[in-house]
Amino acid sequence: MSVEHDTRRTGPSGRIGVARWAADLAMGARFALTGGREGWTRTILTSLGVGLGVVLLLMAASVPNLIPAREHRGDARSVLMVSNDAEPARGPDTLMVSSTGTQFHDRDISGVRLSPDGAKAPLPPGVDRMPRPGEMVISPALKEFLDSEPLLKKRFAERIVGTIGDEGLLGPQELYYYAGAEAAETTFSDSGFRRIDHWGTTTQSGPLPPPLVLLIIVGCVVLLLPVAIFIATAVRFGGERRDRRLAALRLVGADSHMTRRIAAGEAVFGSLVGLAVGGVLFLLVRGFIEGVEIQGVSFFSHDVRPSAPLATLIALAVPAAAVLVTLFALRGIAIEPLGVVRNTRPRRRRLWWRLLLPILGFGLLVPLMGNSLVGDRETYQVAAGAVLVLVGTTALLPWVIEAAVERFRGGPVPWQLATRRLQLSSGTAARAVSGITVAVAGAIAIQMLFVSVQDEQTQDTGQDTRRAQFSTAIPVRDGADAQAALKKFGATQGVREVRGLVSASAAELSAGKKPVKDPATTGLYVGDCAALREVARIDGCKDGDVFYTLYPDDPSSAFIKPGAKLNLETPRYSWAGELEPQRTARPWTIPASAREVPTRPDPMGWETIGVLATPGAVDIPALSEPEAIAWLTLDPGDAEAVEHVRNTDAELNPQMRGWAMMSTQESREFASIRRGLFIGATATLLLIGASMIVSTLEQLRERRRLLSVLVAFGTRRSTLSWSVLWQTTVPVAIGLALSITGGLALGAVLLKMIERPISVDWAGVLMMTGIGAGVIALVTLVTLPPLWRMMRPDGLRTE
Incomplete structure (x- = not known):
């Protein structure tokens, strides 16, 4: 029977039905x-x-x-604090944390240094025990990466005591770690540590x-x-x-x-x-x-x-x-x-x-x-x-x-x-x-x-890679340690030249017996003439000279002038912005021969405002909580120069604040x-x-x-x-x-x-x-x- 004449499965008007x-x-x-x-x-x-x-x-x-799964894990381990969040009081369930990180060639390595205040401090996501000072817990990918790169392994002196679980990582190939920090490391005023009582922050991004x-x-x-x-x-x-x-x-x-x-x-x-x-x-x-x-x-x-x-x-x-x-x-x-x-x-x-x-x-x-x-x-x-x-x-x-x-x-x-x-x-x-x-x-x-x-x-970063290719800031105990840090950078493989300053804070000191209630502060930068010329336009300079730079029409820096007395033991502020009790004063007087000089952007593109002194004018060991600021010129023929410098930077400062300079940066x-x-x-x-x-x-x-x-x-x-x-x-x-x-x-x-x-x-x-x-x-x-x-x-x- 021809299909054209089969009407058993056709609907009204001969239309083909669903069954057909x-x-x-x-x-x-x-x-x-x-x-x-x-x-x-x-x-x-x-x-x-x-x-x-x-x-x-x-x-x-x-x-x-x-994407939401990655963002959720990233928020769960975040240590960022919203600006209006108050730092919790020290207790058995708090800990000090600081974000850190480094690079090895084109690979980013991120981490957190932490120091618990008590036995009940919250554990980071994916970690089953808190790393002690000198110990670190790392991602499986970082463990494998360290084993394959001996030069990078020198950068991490801590003993590996565990690995981070999936819930604490953005992805299986992420290079991430948690490292234990000494309690003394958290006491630096500019250490980057903050106190938290829980992990995780919900971030809201704009359109x-x-x-x-x-x-x-x-x-x-x-x-x-x-x-x-x-x-x-x-x-x-x-x-x-x-x-x-x-x-x-x-x-x-x-x-x-x-x-x-x-x-x-x-x-x-x-x-x-x-x-x-x-x-x-x-x-x-x-x-x-x-x-x-x-x-x-x-x-x-x-x-x-x-x-x-x-x-x-x-x-x-x-x-x-x-x-x-x-x-x-x-x-x-x-x-x-x-x-x-x-x-x-x-x-x-x-x-x-x-x-x-x-x-x-x-x-x-x-x-x-x-x-x-x-x-x-x-x-x-x-x-x-x-x-x-x-x-x-x-x-x-x-x-x-x-x-x-x-x-x-x-x-x-x-x-x-x-x-x-x-x-x-x-x-x-x-x-x-x-x-x-x-x-x-x-x-x-x-x-x-x-x-x-x-x-x-x-965006243009403002960094001048012709003057330097690496920059770092090392917090040290005193001025002598700062000088030693600069020398160590100079002895690092692949470094041609080091220009560095020892940076500290100085506060306004009353000329009379009555102390200043809320003293103004300024920066004090000590270095040789070549280093000072990186931050100011100086014509004549010899050891023992002092200079100073000011913001135009800024009344807050009016106290910086020849003959002014400064306190090298600067006041300290808590996370909440409260002034801590004044410690013993270390007076120092700006010489009458000090000259005002115009500023010059340093190799990083930053303006330096404050007192600029050569080593003969200031007793560097007397500086309180100084930093060693260094700009390094590297040997372009040494492919591993940056990595050797990063190893030295990590040895001097576990926070690893140094970075290779670049002229542009993408959002x-x-x-x-x-x-x-x-x-x-x-x-x-x-x-x-x-x-x-x-x-x-x-x-x-x-x-x-x-x-x-x-x-x-x-x-x-x-x-x-x-x-x-x-x-x-x-x-x-x-x-x-x-x-x-x-x-x-x-x-x-x-x-x-x-x-x-x-x-x-x-x-x-x-x-x-x-x-x-x-x-x-x-x-x-x-x-x-x-x-x-x-x-x-x-x-x-x-x-």
Whole structure:
């Protein structure tokens, strides 16, 4: 009985009912499952392609759980105090803490030094016992890092007594530690220690600037859109062979509508298997993710959990997209009982709807020029506009390729084979490079945004790296220790020159018998003439001279003048700002020969206000709680000079306050966004590369018989290899040219939205284009061995 006359499962007016749809979809699934080697091959390729896309979608769906988990652990171990929080009184349940850290080459190492006030002091998260002085508890990654870097291990003299658990770390590869401190270390007025009675602070961050919001929105679109395009491409794998099987069904009585539903059933089955494959691959990737670190960021596997609503959306959207893409692909194909009508001259592709997509996209973006991107509506509008522009760029690709290859005539034999193949079936080639096209177009737009935003988010630190390359401040017991610290820096490997000052505080001292109730204080800086010239513009200078610098029109420093008496034993203040009882005075008088001199920014860019004295004018050992301030010039030929200096800095001060100087510094938000986009771009490029390998293998499998016929007739393998290379190169070249045009147009509009001048970083554009071409070249090289295996006459065998 012909299917066209079966009305038992039709609804009113002959419409096909749900049962008929289900039966036909099930039949298509059976063909995919039991269709022999060809059916299985197509199902495997489709499921693998869909699975690769699903992995990245599930990773993206895990971000809503991933970021809050990291922030929660970071807040739980925080020792920051809000400005209006009062320091708790000393007790058995309090402890003194101070944040510290260092660097080793390009790796950041953070930590906390702590000294408990009593036995009930709260433990840090992830730590089972409090480290005593000379002991430290470290993260597993830091333990492994110390074992592999002997030079770094010298920096940490403490004995390792344990490791930090997962709940106390941001990620498994984080380099973090807790070190016990001597109680005396916390008594320095400028030690950085503070008293707490609990761990954890909830920090509230302000809204991001509009340029950074735009970067995030466009970045997410650019990273996820290639995934969606590849999934849509994967469900069309093996389309030509599938259509020939459907023609056989027409021969036994199926109508054209039934064949389309059966084709949709095959696609649904492949997509469902792809979901399963993607789920398994996601679990495998999640199991290995703890060993991966990108841009200093790592993740715990238990944090990588897809959001339930997003995971449900993925599970529903992928099969639905498979059905829609399949039906859309079959709209221009006539599957008849005697064959598939696709080998005649195809109808020219329509241009109007392909141009309509980017026009609509720019129509959404242009009204936002100069407006603030703070509302949800603007966010969705930007995302929708960027999607339409990039999808429109991809939709234009088949039309442009078709229009270009139509004009190709003559040339060498490999070129003719390639161009003729493209003229007969340019759509397959366009689908193969569509993912890289949209990725490069979006990357160029982001690159233009980055160049514009980077200037704003990169600040000049004011540090003069020509005068010094390392700076530090070491709190010491007395002036003699400060001098010894400066000498130790001078003896460090890789140090060419040390210019240092011994810094202390001096307070106003009454000339009469009545003490000053709340004395004003100033800085007292002692060093040789070369060191003093780093902070002031001094003409003549010899040992024994004294100078002073003042803020213009600042009455608080009016007491600094020749003949004024200062107290070198300065008053101390508690954390709450209360003045502690006055200790024994150490009077010192500014000589009458002291001269006022203008200030000069030191190598760190800071202004120094106070009394500047040479060693012959002040008894350095008499200074109270001084600091050794040093600016170091390093040997540029010693690659480890900075690390040797950091080791000396750590030996002199466990707080490790020294830092390598740099002329510019990026904002933390911008650095975080760039790091996140880099991680996402890495994952997207890996997916594109893997997906193109699968897509290219599928195309070669479709042409296996044709390749075997050509080889059997004597065609050289080198000729066929070059033809396959040209078949890949031509669409890639056209796609990259189109992506550059679309990316520049989108980037220009985005820059106008944040009121930035349109500027093109051509080096960045060439780099993005080169990366895209490099991915294609790598894919071509990987697929050459399967190509050579397919070019055998025995490929003519058939079942």
